[in-house]
Amino acid sequence: MNLAQLLNGISLGALLMIVSSGLAMIYGLRGVMNFSHGALYMVGAYVAFAVTTKVSFWFALIGAPLVLGVVGAILELAVFRRVEKRSPIEVALIAFGIALLIERGVVAIWGSNTKPVPAPAALSGTWTFLGTSYPSYRLVVIGIAFVVAIALVVWLWRSRTGLHIRAASHDGGTASVMGVNVDMMSLIVVCLGAALAGLAGTLAAPFVSADPSMDTAILINALIVVVVGGLGSIAGAMITGLALGILQVLGNVYVPSVAPLVPYALLIAIILWRPQGLAGTRTQ
Amino acid sequence: MSAVNERVATATPAIDDVPLPQAVRTGLNRRSLLIGLGVAVAVFLVGLAAPSVASSTYNQGILVSGAILGMVALSIAFLAHRSGLVSLGQTAFYGGAAYLVAIATTTWGWSPLAAGALGFFGAIVLAVIIGALCVRTPGMSFVMLTLAFGQALYQFVILDSVRKTTGAFDGLSVTFAPNTTFLGLTQSDIATPSKIWPLVWGCLVVIATIFWLAGRSRFGTLLEGIRENEERARFSGYNTYLPRLAAFTLSGAAAGVAGVLFAFTSAYVSPDVMTFSTAGNALIAAIVGGVGTLIGPVLGALVYVWGQNKFASTSGSNIDFYTGIALIIVLVFLPGGIVGSLERLFRWAKGRLRRRSS
Amino acid sequence: MTLLKAEGVTVRYGAVTAVDAVDFAVDEGVIHGVIGPNGAGKSTFMDALSGRRRLTTGKVFLGEDDITKRSPTWRRLRGISRSFQQTSVFAAMTVRAQLEMVARRTKERHLDSVIEALALGQYLGARCDSISYGDQRRVDIAMALVGHPRVVLLDEPGAGLGADESARMLDHVRELCNAREVAAVLVEHDVDSVFRVCDKVTVLQLGGVLASGSPADVRGNQAVVKAYLGSAA
Numbered sequence: 001m002n003l004a005q006l007l008n009g010i011s012l013g014a015l016l017m018i019v020s021s022g023l024a025m026i027y028g029l030r031g032v033m034n035f036s037h038g039a040l041y042m043v044g045a046y047v048a049f050a051v052t053t054k055v056s057f058w059f060a061l062i063g064a065p066l067v068l069g070v071v072g073a074i075l076e077l078a079v080f081r082r083v084e085k086r087s088p089i090e091v092a093l094i095a096f097g098i099a100l101l102i103e104r105g106v107v108a109i110w111g112s113n114t115k116p117v118p119a120p121a122a123l124s125g126t127w128t129f130l131g132t133s134y135p136s137y138r139l140v141v142i143g144i145a146f147v148v149a150i151a152l153v154v155w156l157w158r159s160r161t162g163l164h165i166r167a168a169s170h171d172g173g174t175a176s177v178m179g180v181n182v183d184m185m186s187l188i189v190v191c192l193g194a195a196l197a198g199l200a201g202t203l204a205a206p207f208v209s210a211d212p213s214m215d216t217a218i219l220i221n222a223l224i225v226v227v228v229g230g231l232g233s234i235a236g237a238m239i240t241g242l243a244l245g246i247l248q249v250l251g252n253v254y255v256p257s258v259a260p261l262v263p264y265a266l267l268i269a270i271i272l273w274r275p276q277g278l279a280g281t282r283t284q
Numbered sequence: 285m286s287a288v289n290e291r292v293a294t295a296t297p298a299i300d301d302v303p304l305p306q307a308v309r310t311g312l313n314r315r316s317l318l319i320g321l322g323v324a325v326a327v328f329l330v331g332l333a334a335p336s337v338a339s340s341t342y343n344q345g346i347l348v349s350g351a352i353l354g355m356v357a358l359s360i361a362f363l364a365h366r367s368g369l370v371s372l373g374q375t376a377f378y379g380g381a382a383y384l385v386a387i388a389t390t391t392w393g394w395s396p397l398a399a400g401a402l403g404f405f406g407a408i409v410l411a412v413i414i415g416a417l418c419v420r421t422p423g424m425s426f427v428m429l430t431l432a433f434g435q436a437l438y439q440f441v442i443l444d445s446v447r448k449t450t451g452a453f454d455g456l457s458v459t460f461a462p463n464t465t466f467l468g469l470t471q472s473d474i475a476t477p478s479k480i481w482p483l484v485w486g487c488l489v490v491i492a493t494i495f496w497l498a499g500r501s502r503f504g505t506l507l508e509g510i511r512e513n514e515e516r517a518r519f520s521g522y523n524t525y526l527p528r529l530a531a532f533t534l535s536g537a538a539a540g541v542a543g544v545l546f547a548f549t550s551a552y553v554s555p556d557v558m559t560f561s562t563a564g565n566a567l568i569a570a571i572v573g574g575v576g577t578l579i580g581p582v583l584g585a586l587v588y589v590w591g592q593n594k595f596a597s598t599s600g601s602n603i604d605f606y607t608g609i610a611l612i613i614v615l616v617f618l619p620g621g622i623v624g625s626l627e628r629l630f631r632w633a634k635g636r637l638r639r640r641s642s
Numbered sequence: 643m644t645l646l647k648a649e650g651v652t653v654r655y656g657a658v659t660a661v662d663a664v665d666f667a668v669d670e671g672v673i674h675g676v677i678g679p680n681g682a683g684k685s686t687f688m689d690a691l692s693g694r695r696r697l698t699t700g701k702v703f704l705g706e707d708d709i710t711k712r713s714p715t716w717r718r719l720r721g722i723s724r725s726f727q728q729t730s731v732f733a734a735m736t737v738r739a740q741l742e743m744v745a746r747r748t749k750e751r752h753l754d755s756v757i758e759a760l761a762l763g764q765y766l767g768a769r770c771d772s773i774s775y776g777d778q779r780r781v782d783i784a785m786a787l788v789g790h791p792r793v794v795l796l797d798e799p800g801a802g803l804g805a806d807e808s809a810r811m812l813d814h815v816r817e818l819c820n821a822r823e824v825a826a827v828l829v830e831h832d833v834d835s836v837f838r839v840c841d842k843v844t845v846l847q848l849g850g851v852l853a854s855g856s857p858a859d860v861r862g863n864q865a866v867v868k869a870y871l872g873s874a875a
Contacts, residue, residue, distance in 0.1 A: 033424055083616060088424055089370050093571065094615050096564060100608030216560050220435055227428045257445035264436035268417065271429055275421050502746065505735075509743050512732040519692065519730075520744040520785060521718035 003132040005249055011138045013245020014145030018200040019218055020225040020237040021152060022193030028169040028232030029189045031088050032080055035095040038219025039102035040194050044068055044201020045210040046106055049115040057120040057206070061144075064202040065195040072194025076187050099215065107212050117205035141203045148199065149238055156234065165189060169232060224267045229277055236279030312500045320500075324493040331485045335478040344477035346593060348549055350586035351488045355542035357570040357581035358488075359535040362495045365575045366504055367531045368511035369419065369426050372563050373434030376414060377407040377536040379558035381543030383441060386456040386553040387449060396466035400544045407540020408533060415532035419525065422514070431563070438558035455554030458547050466548060474548050484545055491538045492578045498534060507531055565607065572610045574621025583623060644705075645670045645825050646691065646722065646793050651700035653686050660686040662849035663700070668793055673819055673826045675840035675857075677833055683849040684829045685727055688797045691827065692724040693717050704792075718748070721792030725782045727801050727829075733771040737762060737781055740770060741788060748789020759818050760784045776803050779811070787818055793825040800832060808832055812839045837861060845869075 023037045044064045051060035079098065083091050118124075119137040126133040156162035167175040168185045176182045200218075208214060225244055229236030244263055251259035270278065335344045356378050363369050381403035388399035418429045441450040450456065460471060473479040498504055510517045510524045517524050547553050556562060565588060573584025588607065595602040618625040648666040652659065661683040668674045676684050689695035691702060693714040701710045709717060732740040741762075745753045757763055760780040765773050770781055779799065786794050799815055800808030809832065816839040819826045830836045836843060837857040844854040845866050853863040860866055 033427075086615075089427060090615055092424070092427070093370075093567075094612055097568075097608040097611035097615070100604045100611070104602060104605040104608070220431070220560065223428060224432065227425070231424070257443065260439040260443065261436055264432050264439065267432045268429070268436070271421065271425060272417060275425060502743075505739055505743055508735060509732050509740065512734050513730060515694075516726075516730045516732065516785070518714045519694075519718055519724060521715055521747040521789070523715055 003130060004134055005253055006246070007129070007132075007134050007138065007142070009246035009249030010242070011142050011145075011245070012248060013242035014142050014149075015200050015204050016218075016221055016225055016245050017149055017238045017241035018145050018196050018203075020222045020229070020241040021149065021234050022196035023222050024226045024229065024232055024234050024237035025165075025169075025189050026193040027226060028234065029165060029172075029186055030080055030084075031091075032095065033088065033092040033223070033226075034193070035092050035219065035223075036075070036099040036102060037095075037193070037197055037222060038215035038217075039099040039106075040068055040071060040197035041201040041204075041218050042106060042210070042212070042215040043071065043102060044198030045117070045205040045208075045214060046110050046115065046201075047198065048202035048205040049110070049117045049210045052117050052205075057117070060202050060205075061199075065199045068198025068201075069191045069195040071198075072191040073187060075194065076190035080186070080190065081183070099219075103212060103215060110210070110212075112212050115210040117210060119206035137206060144199075144203060148196070152196075153235070153238075161185075161188065221263060224263050227277055228267055228270045230279035231277055233277065233279040236277060240278065312497070312502075316500070317497075320496060321493070324489055324496075328486060328489040331489065332482055334485065335481045341477060342593075344481065346590050347586070348477045348481060348484050350589040351484045351582070352542050352546050352549065353566060353569060353589055354582035354585035355488055355491055355545075356539050356566040357573065357585040358491060358495060358578065359538035359542070360567050361570040361573075361575035361577075361581040362499070362538070363531055363535040364570065366499055366507040366511065367419075367422075367528055369422060369528065369532070370567070371430045371532075371535070372427055372560075372567060373414070373418075373430030373432070374535070374539045374566055375558045375563040376430075376434045376437045377411055377539035378543040378546070378566075379441075379553075379555075379562070380410050380437060381407040381540040382547040382553045382557050383450060383456070385544050385547035386458045389458050389460045390456055391449065393461075395464050396460045396548070399460075400466060400548070403544040403547065404537070404540050407543060408537050411533045411536025411540070412529070415529045415536065419528040419532050422528075431560070434558065434563050435560060438555060438560075441558060442555050453555060455552060455556075458551045458553060471551070475551060477549075480545075480549055484549070487541050487545060488582065491541060492582070494534070495538070496578060498531075503527065503530070561604075568607050568611045570621075572607075572614045572621055574624035574627075576620055577623040577627065580621045580623035584621070643670050644668070644703075646827070647703040648687075648691060649701045649703070651687065651690050651702065652698045653683075653690050653695055654698045659849050661690060664846070664849070664851055666844060666851070666854075668825050668827055669842075670792070671820075671823050671825050672841045673816055673828060673839060675836035675843040676827060676829045676846060677831075677836055677843060678846035678852070681848075682846040684846055685797055686849075687846065688724065688795050688827070688829055692722060692795050694724075718791075721790075722795070723748075723786045723789070723791040723793075724795035725786040725797060725799060727797040729775070729778045729782050729802075731770045731778055731781050731785070733769075735770060736767055737770055737773070738766040740781070741766075741784060744785045744788045748791075750789040753788060756784050756787055756818075759821075760787075760814065776807055779803065783811075783815065787822065787824065790822060791824055793827065794819065795827045795829075797829050798831060799828070800830060800835070805832070809835050812836075815839070 019037065019041055023034055026032055026034050047064040047067050048057070048060040051063045075098070079094065080091065083094060123137040123140055125136055127136040127139055129139060156166060164175070164180045165185050165188065167178065167180050168182045172182050221244065225241045226237050229240035244266065247262055247266065248259065251262040334347055338344050338347050356374055360371055360374050363371055384406040385399045385403040388394040388402050389396060394402070414433045418426055418433065421429065440446065442452050444452060446452070462470065466474060467483060469479060469483070506522060506527050510522070510527060514524050546557065569584035569588045570581040573582065574580030591603045591606055595606065614621055620628060644667045646668040648664055651661055651664045653661040664687060676687065678684050686695060690697055693712060697710060701708055703709065704720060704722065741753060741757065757766070760783060762780060762784060765777055770778060779802065783796065783799055786796065796815060800811050803811060812830065812835045815826065815828070828836065828840060840857060842855065843857050843860045845852040845860060847869055852869060853860050853866045
């Protein structure tokens with residue numbers, strides 16, 4: 001395997017890392033397996049398409065996460081908060097229903113054809129990195145993803161809000177008695193999770209193009225990542241996401257005939273070995 | 285209140301010389317068994333007339349497809365209702381059986397009956413293997429694991445390396461020699477909805493009856509107990525793993541029957557039968573119809589297939605929009621699904637009427 | 643004759659030793675009380691005896707047989723049953739359905755006598771989550787007593803009940819166990835009730851055995867008086 005292939009894996013993994021960390025955060029705090037997360041990612045890609053054609057990709061990079069943050073707020077306030085007493089599986093299925101609606105909404109607005117999103121002109125070339133020339137846009141994606149991931153971790157472990165989120169994720173009832181505004185934390189987390197999905201969708205758009213069926217593939221991969229990483233564990237999801245991206249590319253290189261099965265094999269092996277996931281403490 | 289209370293035990297007699305008292309019994313006595321089987325036969329006979337009511341071939345085709353999807357939805361509903369296990373991987377058995385039939389007939393030249401048997405038993409074997417790995421972890425983990433197994437199988441059939449066997453994205457046609465028949469039906473009979481209907485309808489009624497019996501039997505009560513409180517079931521002397529595996533296998537077998545019938549009636553199997561969206565739609569049909577009932581999932585599936593044909597368009601099917609809406613409405617406002625809610629409404633109205641008349 | 647025996651039973655969670663080298667024996671037909679302050683390891687010890695919790699070291703015997711590695715299911719079918727501190731019933735099932743389910747498995751022929759003894763007759767047709775907490779406690783205990791177990795482990799049968807109701811429950815349990823010739827291990831907070839209904843009492847403290855013997859001996863034991871009973875002695 002050469003460096004370019006490794007970088008392919010890392011860029012794929014970096015996107016998974018961003019999508020999955022949002023999914024894991026929402027699960028950790030809300031106990032909701034957000035089956036509409038893939039649809040949020042897809043909306044991110046379409047917003048990126050719309051903004052890029054009207055203004056520029058750089059605006060999309062800011063605009064899409066903002067739009068998705070608002071979508072997340074609606075999702076939290078109009079849906080999750082109203083069904084928080086229901087069983088986790090019911091809420092997951094409601095989210096699945098919402099994903100179907102979002103998908104049709106996207107088709108209604110943008111049609112069912114694939115929408116290509118060009119990478120910004122400044123990044124359309126290649127850079128030479130450790131003696132290998134590699135598309136500069138992908139290097140930037142990797143860079144942005146890592147900066148966001150590190151910022152997220154620092155924010156969660158250093159800020160007061162981060163402390164409150166961790167407390168509420170660990171034990172909502174106790175945290176609420178201790179004066180943590182759990183409702184507010186949920187809102188922040190779902191907004192942020194949706195915004196991260198939007199960011200990932202935007203970053204992915206130039207190399208996968210916006211397409212109304214792009215949600216399922218990323219959803220299934222992100223679900224696998226979150227379960228393998230340990231339900232609700234953000235660090236577990238980040239590391240697993242990155243690892244899965246690299247593993248998929250490794251699979252393509254070394255066992256091309258069965259490469260698509262790699263994520264599933266990983267999930268099944270991990271759940272059988274450690275049902276709570278790599279970094280997980282809870283089994284639900 | 286009845287027999288149990290009337291028996292006043294004074295002293296505790298010696299253990300071995302007393303017959304099991306009335307109190308030890310199940311929800312299935314001879315009378316209810318006979319009534320149930322009678323209803324099943326009657327429903328079967330009445331249902332035979334369905335093709336003449338749905339006069340056009342188009343409508344008859346919807347009936348056949350709806351009944352087949354109904355079996356899958358029923359299998360999901362049985363597992364969810366009795367065991368509390370929500371499966372997003374029922375396509376593994378449905379699609380698995382369909383692929384086995386296609387491969388056996390077209391590629392290996394097996395007789396249709398042998399191919400059908402292979403599909404059915406193949407689905408059972410698959411269900412035992414997948415179930416053995418999945419039923420250990422209930423709740424969300426079970427959903428994820430079944431989803432993973434279903435999708436792994438989907439990814440498997442579209443692999444380029446098995447294109448020769450499965451046809452990858454192109455799928456496989458199901459063809460057999462003109463002089464061979466499947467349970468007396470030639471290939472052109474099978475392609476005629478009104479001729480295949482008695483078989484499809486019969487399978488559906490048999491599956492529903494088996495699920496009814498299983499649910500009402502001691503086995504069903506035990507499943508309910510394990511669903512309610514697995515630990516207590518273990519501390520009451522029950523193995524909790526095997527009954528769940530048995531329920532999973534039964535459910536997989538029913539989906540397998542549906543897969544075999546699908547392969548024959550559509551004469552073509554594509555990876556579509558294994559997609560996430562197929563798994564999701566069957567689950568939605570079951571939930572929207574009502575997992576706690578036998579009619580609900582079948583009705584849900586029928587309506588889904590009807591809608592799928594009605595709303596099909598070039599830009600993907602708008603049926604997704606309506607299923608999404610229906611799923612959300614039912615989950616939020618109509619727990620128990622449409623049929624379950626109607627049952628509740630009916631019981632409530634009956635109670636009101638009785639109170640007023642007394 | 644010794645029915646159920648624990649030898650050097652130790653249970654650790656991480657750095658905490660909840661049960662520390664406990665030796666313990668229950669004789670046939672004896673009601674054996676286990677008392678001790680909060681955190682003494684009583685519930686963990688019950689979990690160890692019933693197979694709910696794996697032992698770190700030590701052994702559990704049923705008669706002569708080493709059953710340390712046996713599952714709860716296995717133990718139940720050979721005569722070790724238990725109730726739970728936090729009521730553990732089949733919430734959505736009727737009282738009748740769940741008692742019958744347990745009775746079938748454990749070959750109980752006198753389910754009605756258990757139902758009567760615990761005054762559950764009027765609730766048989768009700769869903770278990772629709773009856774009062776005290777009634778649910780009795781369903782829990784009924785499920786442990788069904789099927790003629792040889793020893794029943796009762797983890798605070800009076801938990802969550804009022805003082806009177808709790809004392810009455812213990813008297814009930816004593817009568818039932820004696821009538822059915824079942825030995826019992828009874829963990830309970832209400833020390834006076836334990837001394838009243840039990841034939842033998844073991845005091846746990848910080849995971850270890852502080853004293854064990856007849857109620858009178860334990861009541862008079864200086865270490866127990868000092869550590870636990872205080873003015874109650």
